[in-house]
Amino acid sequence: MNAPYPPQPGQPGPGPNGSAIAITTKFFPLSFIFLLVKPFITVNGQQFPQTGWGRTVIPVQPGQYQVHVHTPYFLPAKVGPADVVVPVGPGQTVELEYKAPAWAFSPGSLGAPPQQYNGMWVLWLSLGVLAFVIVCCCGVSILNATNN
Numbered sequence: 772m773n774a775p776y777p778p779q780p781g782q783p784g785p786g787p788n789g790s791a792i793a794i795t796t797k798f799f800p801l802s803f804i805f806l807l808v809k810p811f812i813t814v815n816g817q818q819f820p821q822t823g824w825g826r827t828v829i830p831v832q833p834g835q836y837q838v839h840v841h842t843p844y845f846l847p848a849k850v851g852p853a854d855v856v857v858p859v860g861p862g863q864t865v866e867l868e869y870k871a872p873a874w875a876f877s878p879g880s881l882g883a884p885p886q887q888y889n890g891m892w893v894l895w896l897s898l899g900v901l902a903f904v905i906v907c908c909c910g911v912s913i914l915n916a917t918n919n
């Protein structure tokens with residue numbers, strides 16, 4: 772767990788006792804559709820307003836907290852749900868990282884950084900199948916052109 776450091780502009784700093792939970796939210800670059808939505812963060816069931824992807828500092832009192840993050844979407848309605856329980860001591864800022872999954876039906880990753888993108892194998896498999904189909908279509912076109 773790291774010592775507190777200044778939050779991003781416009782975000783609250785640690786609480787009066789210096790305790791906070793800092794959550795950095797990220798998505799896989801090929802999932803650029805997530806630029807249209809904001810991650811949804813709750814701590815002990817209380818939702819915190821989001822300005823977008825990146826670092827959010829939530830001032831808290833020392834204690835144990837249930838943190839939940841997901842990304843609202845179309846289908847499914849909640850992409851990448853992830854939960855973690857974190858203890859926060861006096862004057863401590865707990866750093867967490869959330870990564871939305873690369874495949875919408877996979878869970879997200881939430882915990883101490885660095886986290887991995889879940890569902891990568893599905894993404895690479897899909898891209899491989901797409902590349903195979905394109906190569907086959909091009910090959911058939913070339914064969915048909917040489918036979919005519």
